[in-house]
Amino acid sequence: MNREGPVEAELAWLERFTPATARAAAALPGLTGERILVVCHLDVKMVPMFAALTGAGAEVWACAANPATTRDQVAAHLTGLGVRVAARAGDPPGRHAANLAAAIQAGPTLLSEMGADASVATGGRLPGVRAGLEATGTGIDRLAGLDLAYPVFNWDDLPIKQGLHNRHLVGLMALITFVNVTGVSVFGRRVLVVGYGPVGRGVADAARSFGAVVEVCDPAPGARLAAGHLGFGTPSLAEGLARAEVVLTATGVDHAVPAAALAAAPDGVFLANVGHGSLELPVAELRAGVTGNPRPGVEVCELGGRTRYLLAGGAMLNLAAGPGDPFDTFDLVTALMLEATGFLATEGGSWPSGVHLLPAAVADRAARLVLG
Amino acid sequence: MNREGPVEAELAWLERFTPATARAAAALPGLTGERILVVCHLDVKMVPMFAALTGAGAEVWACAANPATTRDQVAAHLTGLGVRVAARAGDPPGRHAANLAAAIQAGPTLLSEMGADASVATGGRLPGVRAGLEATGTGIDRLAGLDLAYPVFNWDDLPIKQGLHNRHLVGLMALITFVNVTGVSVFGRRVLVVGYGPVGRGVADAARSFGAVVEVCDPAPGARLAAGHLGFGTPSLAEGLARAEVVLTATGVDHAVPAAALAAAPDGVFLANVGHGSLELPVAELRAGVTGNPRPGVEVCELGGRTRYLLAGGAMLNLAAGPGDPFDTFDLVTALMLEATGFLATEGGSWPSGVHLLPAAVADRAARLVLG
Amino acid sequence: MNREGPVEAELAWLERFTPATARAAAALPGLTGERILVVCHLDVKMVPMFAALTGAGAEVWACAANPATTRDQVAAHLTGLGVRVAARAGDPPGRHAANLAAAIQAGPTLLSEMGADASVATGGRLPGVRAGLEATGTGIDRLAGLDLAYPVFNWDDLPIKQGLHNRHLVGLMALITFVNVTGVSVFGRRVLVVGYGPVGRGVADAARSFGAVVEVCDPAPGARLAAGHLGFGTPSLAEGLARAEVVLTATGVDHAVPAAALAAAPDGVFLANVGHGSLELPVAELRAGVTGNPRPGVEVCELGGRTRYLLAGGAMLNLAAGPGDPFDTFDLVTALMLEATGFLATEGGSWPSGVHLLPAAVADRAARLVLG
């Protein structure tokens, strides 16, 4: 998805569709004297946020949330902006950990994390830190076990993140990626969505709008009632798998679809995951039977005399085999991160230690910037 | 549905929502000297059209398309407008036929029919008639067998009739009527739509938007493919009936659902028809087992140890148990009838004998009047 | 809507569609010795719950949540079940308060309220009460100001109430009622939904599925972003009103649409409210200009030279001019009330004083009963 293009050209295009981020950058308070440690995906979409932070006077250290998503060209570009970034694509665990340790060593005053690696590595006691941000549910879960010495503001659970990104973008981009990767449509196909949280709801809606006959599985009875109110069938997992032509998991739970349950699925079923982990599907068992790789992102698995098509190796389909979020919709994310960082620098440090939901007023400022 | 109210009050309300009809009335050519025989449902929604015709100078005879739909207050109101109308609600066949014969005797110059009764009664040889209109598929079928002495313009098959009324209004009004009559929703219920022509498509869409899990039966493979492309399951009739909680017929074919096929339907299934006939469902067999009438329009039928709820006696649900079309959407119908009558008077008489589709230009004029 | 029918016939029909309530009744713990004070709408849909409570051995007092919704036939029927009920339709404030005082005097052990009248009347110190239930947002707000001597379990904020009733039922029933009351459709009409909480979302979705061109106003930028992600235009209130043909309020805020703002709306605009209060629209100003009442539930208001059609006097459209919830969907409500009452009797009393969200496990039990 254009990943080979020079970062500068991509950035020029991106900037046409991120006006809120530009406005948030212009509204940042002076950050001279701040040392900010950012742990995130080192993708081109994050560049404008880094540029804004250094532009406001901060010293910035960037670490990879996941070495698999690091782009070296982006790292190089960030270096050019004055960001300290040692990460390289595919860093092995040792080097990845060393990069984080070095950034921690620099003595950050503020944190902006996706996954809480720096907080976890220091037991939440990073000495000079006044306040932090956390963007993921996984990170929030990990923070819950720590005796934090500073406040951390959770923005994963903001309505504008759950309600827009998780609810709409993931589903649509997953279905688009399905068509791109397989060359096959879902018109008239029976699609089973496993997991009916916000992501699953978006997936079910998108699959229906792409012409599929959609059914939904979820162990929570309230979720099944909600799915039924939109006219989705709500079979048990066993019933649903027995007739599914496409299975899309969005549970957030490893092994949500056990290998044994999958045995009943029809020959030729497509299997993909849009939840945050990579193990919702029985990836190990499937990969034991791989017989071919007919298209990038598609593995043919022969198991028990039946064919299964595993997409993106069971990793998050829209990210691992597609472009992730569109450029324009990421404008809200980076604008929000900038508004939140400004809040950290000016007010957040005076909040009590522990995890707080990012104040609605901060989120509203970012939303207003997007609305223009 | 307010049928008891004085016609004048209803008319005053109706006229607020039929501006196109008013514009079409104003644009009518002079009709002095014309004798127009109109065969239609003698309902309040038709009154503005009659008023326009008499206002333009025509002599008008009104006959009932069906004595069951005649409202005496409407007939009286029409008489007040100068229309010759002998029809009364529930006229027995003899009187109904006599009314038509008298109107034919008056020597009409133009016809505007719903069902072609006057043309059929005279073998299509009505002497003074220059041209006619026909509004129904049934009428068009009946005209096909006649050696017509004049041109008749078919407006049933106009895209704006098939694509708006049949495709949208019937389905929505049928689902609204279902909720009104039963007091029960279709959220999460399995609804089987039998017949996937324009009416069935509208019914399927409306049922989905009301929260049902919708499946579609149609013997035509192309119709099943089309339904599948919108994500509707397309079982056989037997498979569909075996799991349906609501069955809605829209086939246009008597006995589309035979009693034997219905035996497999679950206990407590609702049965209703939205096709033009009243015999798509096995009404006789069902009525043989009626055990109660718990609400107006609902019959409880016990057959073979299972309960079926028959709605509106198997007649067209939205008309027989509901208000039919909303007032505003009928504006297009009466505006079109007026434009078409003006066309008959000025140009239509010079067309060759036989059935023609009403020219698109005439329909477009009516549509433009509605668009305002 | 069949309100005249004998309650017994209605109940017989209702019971066909409330199997979960029957199962919840059968699963109730013995309630002998409990005195339960229920404050609710005295409508037929509540009868099965009362029957279950008395059937389980409880002594039950019923008070009206609102004298305007009390049905005398229902009150009589409840009396026949052994429920103590003094309420009559339209009780004046004094008698209404006296009824409540008498029930309080009886010394209830458990409360089940809609609006918290009994708790408020006693300052939350009702001596013998072990635990209570509250069903409305208004009630929860009122309880917040009290120093409660017992735990009250909030079930208004359960996902199955917000996500099903508020999100789906209200919107659909409001649109159905619009068509029933006006006789007019919304096909192609510009509908402005004011307020985009769960109710507003359901209204916007329903209006779109009924064929309207829908726009949404909400002061919260996140709500506007969410509406935009579904393709609804998101004008300011002034912009939206200037072109709206139908205005539907769902804000929960009195005077959400001020009279001055409404002045710019086009001639012939329909105005209705689906929020819980009756003053979201400028009812007083509108009623100062009433010139006619062409259909039940419709007032023609002439203001500043323009016509406005006020529906249901600005009260909640689906309740004040329609049947409220369908019978089948109310099954979840009464099943949940019974599960929750069983919980109060067995476990709830041991919780600390104050307001708690009803435990998810209780809600899940009710949801599972509905799923069958």
Add this chain to the structure above:
Amino acid sequence: MNREGPVEAELAWLERFTPATARAAAALPGLTGERILVVCHLDVKMVPMFAALTGAGAEVWACAANPATTRDQVAAHLTGLGVRVAARAGDPPGRHAANLAAAIQAGPTLLSEMGADASVATGGRLPGVRAGLEATGTGIDRLAGLDLAYPVFNWDDLPIKQGLHNRHLVGLMALITFVNVTGVSVFGRRVLVVGYGPVGRGVADAARSFGAVVEVCDPAPGARLAAGHLGFGTPSLAEGLARAEVVLTATGVDHAVPAAALAAAPDGVFLANVGHGSLELPVAELRAGVTGNPRPGVEVCELGGRTRYLLAGGAMLNLAAGPGDPFDTFDLVTALMLEATGFLATEGGSWPSGVHLLPAAVADRAARLVLG
């Protein structure tokens, strides 16, 4: 879109999703002695049809419907199957014409065309031809001017082609391609669909399901009424362009959006075409102002001080910048071509000369093969 892969690997994948084509191939009558001239896009999706024809004993000549869509690897593969194919990617007009002339010279007995080139080149008098097929509206228009010596069966106007391909596939694939090519979503963007025939309807539906605020322009009042019944705004072209953020043309008419009209569109508008021609947009004027090509398929055009993004050079977006139809949906197309060719060989030659709609029974057979 994987066009670089070896044809054999693509074919192996394709064959997994084209079971109806395989069944139609197996059901072909013997074609020994037939010489079939096929004019089509020489794309991998057509290979199974050619393989079936040669497998049934026919001699087959393949000519390119458009040299721009010819893939040399496909041509080579066809040669390996025994098909006579001289076409190469990008053949200049002279060579393209010579290829066709040579195939005509071979004396075909049956024709299967997309665009009617062979019939037009011979004035419809190709001597040995018994019958032909035509797949495009353009071809049907061209045939109308000829005095055909043989029957030609039109399958473009079959309900399963108009109702599935044109109505659903084009719209969805166009929107997917929009996101792929631009990296930008349409969430909350105002999309103007120009032209509301079957293709435009599919585009409008798809754009709405992708989160856009959709409006529709069409000069036909009936089309505007139909769009309004689905809740799409129906401004004039001038009004619509003045606020459009994305313009998608689907009119089938060159210059449907004149340069002058486009001048009022906002800065940064995206322009793309999904109609069959490449000149619905003012391509020449736009290209006179091109200042950059930031991504493949995107041209930045600066005109009158405003920026316009022209996609795919104004050619059909889903084909010129995307993969066209998904593999599975093309199964119906090639199955239908085979059923139709079998019909030509056995019955079609006995029909009278001139253009006929392909009999519904033939289309139904293909549809049944797809339904499985």
